Amino acid sequence: MNDNALKANTAGITATLARFLVQSRYEDIPAPVRHEAARAVLNWLGCAIGAANHETIDCAWAALAPFAGAEQASLVGRRERTDVLHAAMINGISSHVLDFDDTHARTVHPSAPVLPAILALSEWKKLSGAQFVHAFVLGVDAECRIGISVFPEHYNVGWHITGTAGVFGAAAATGKLLGLNEQQMRWALGIAATQSSGLREMFGTMCKSFHPGHAARNGLIAALLASKNFTSSERAIEAPRGFGHVLSTKFDPTMITGDLGRRYELSSNMYKPYACGLVVHASIDGCVELRREHQMKPDDIERVELTVWPMVLELTGNKKPQTGLEGKFSVYHAAAVALLYGAALESEFSEAVVRDPRVTALRDRVTATADASVGKLEAHVKITLRNGTVLKHHVAHALGSLQRPMSDTDLENKFRGLVTGVLPPAQIEELIGLCWKVGELEDVGAIARAAVPR
């Protein structure tokens, strides 16, 4: 153990974070943060269940099933059960397939690497909802703080931060559930650091979703190994050859240890109401709002004029989308479905809808103008009806932003939209109920089991 003694350091960044994680008590977590945890669980489950039968998951499961262990944990939205490690990975991949999971205001998609790991472990070990919520809050804190400490330079060079920082979140959260002591938690963070990986080059392929699955499984392995005293560096985050310096040109460790236990990063979590890039959300919002207020029919509409942040047109300026994915990169299509259906969920970006003549007819009457004075999550929508009436709506902050969060009801509706067709209606409402009281469950595995179609 001589080398370990040399590496031991109880005053560093890794050690300070490990101490906080180990010493934190559930009672320390403020009620609004606990409620945010329930919101995040509901949102995550919807995304994961909604994608559970996607081709990406079928491929991954076909590849890995021959090596699966005992049936310890559920695959959400599917009927197979598998070992904890594979459940963490497969559910982690499901989390991100739709690109519809949560986003921290300054860094990673927080839930995707953490929740799959702790749900699988908790189901197997029959842990309580309080333990689960506590571990989740801490895991998100660890991954977001580490992510912020290297953001944006680390991301700009090409790392997919949800993978690279997410593995720390999964290790911290599962380490908490396994009851690691401080030294073991330092080791767990170290074993996480040495597995940190994920390249942005993978964007646009199935591998993007692989990253949170990989992070969930690897973070869990880090905590499991540490629980058996598998040693690693105890300064893996801050050492000259540690995560911060090797994977980033900028590393600000005060972002990791500042206000520990006073500021919880889960409080800065955001949820997407629409199944496309954030920059389109304000335009959709304005259309949904005008439709609700005026109940006009598509044929009543002469033209729709959007005024948007200039990057909106660069990123989503496709006037004639042909596939579902292209539809997500068309602000014109997004506005049209918002006016036709009052929604922009995954189903509104199917190829059938993108090619539907009713949609294309309205889409062709939408124009968009760039305006540098308009913000990223802002839009002006102006609709001229055939009868000459002009309707206007200004969206200052898109729904889902920190300034205008989705309500609990919004999240429930998003959930229903995502899982309908996978779970029967009664089971959907049961699962929503379980999520809202997640912190009180005696056995949080009830949520995992209720996420499997009966």
Added chain:
Amino acid sequence: MNDNALKANTAGITATLARFLVQSRYEDIPAPVRHEAARAVLNWLGCAIGAANHETIDCAWAALAPFAGAEQASLVGRRERTDVLHAAMINGISSHVLDFDDTHARTVHPSAPVLPAILALSEWKKLSGAQFVHAFVLGVDAECRIGISVFPEHYNVGWHITGTAGVFGAAAATGKLLGLNEQQMRWALGIAATQSSGLREMFGTMCKSFHPGHAARNGLIAALLASKNFTSSERAIEAPRGFGHVLSTKFDPTMITGDLGRRYELSSNMYKPYACGLVVHASIDGCVELRREHQMKPDDIERVELTVWPMVLELTGNKKPQTGLEGKFSVYHAAAVALLYGAALESEFSEAVVRDPRVTALRDRVTATADASVGKLEAHVKITLRNGTVLKHHVAHALGSLQRPMSDTDLENKFRGLVTGVLPPAQIEELIGLCWKVGELEDVGAIARAAVPR
């Protein structure tokens, strides 16, 4: 598949390497390279079996066994059987625990990430020795070429190249065994790239050995996913946000594609005769040689004078080692055991030997002088006997270097030294025999099964 089409590139570095891997035939591999494969297998097996019951492996297996799948593959040197993925990981960790595995002259430890992955897969699928040797040669070629393309800058910044490049080797080799087509092989290399990880900060802890295990398992997962058409970038090595540019400040892609199929990197493989750092090897060599030639007894020796490369004293200048590990960092101890036992295997670096009065008495009579004109793998040894006789030996190239490779008999003896006590003598000789004819085996799993104590 639109995004994949965008990322497809059949003229790039990744595509060229993938095409070579897929199109290569066993008949293309020159006989000396095939024989080198047998040597590497024998050397690797000795290291892995010798470490199989080390605390590191006990910890890792205790942590992961609850999640193991069907008994598809052997853990070498142990009695447990497990699924292919866990066997790849555990045997991968065993490979590197003793720091005694092979070394490519310009980059990684080649066998540790590749052989555990292909042995587990081959045992399960009952593949032939020819397939196994072919896949091994190709895997080593891929990982070494990718390693050289970023070496040494990538290593200097803090990456443990055996982990970061090793994952490509495991993916390439297992992808060959799975019969991937060119597109799938590009994906496999991409999925490998996005898992590339391992920090030098872990050196001195159990996590160093974790790296080849992690690489073996992850490379295998990359190939398995690709075999089910799980997509990734097809330019993952050379893209601006790919492996070469994100993980290194220097990237020379010609090192990957130059002389493909004409130069095999396995030909530049080196094996360590002694269980300590390479820089001590020349001094040990000289002592072993003088002992063999002159058969002197320890009490005959008045003093031993070494003249060495200056870094030898910086790295291994410990005059009073107390533990086995400290003994490995003492050129004085190494010279003493070489003169006393004619060997410097793991057993000569046990704590008992390091503290043995016969050893310490001789060690105290060893001196070492730095000389900038002496090379890294060179040493002058001068022994003055109590009767006044002076014996001298100059080691120009340490045994195990490319200039003076270990003979097949040397490798057999090293193997016997490592596995004695783990396997019974008859089984040891049987396994040596199997290794020399590995390329002719109908079912290469015979080697894996013979590596388990009966």
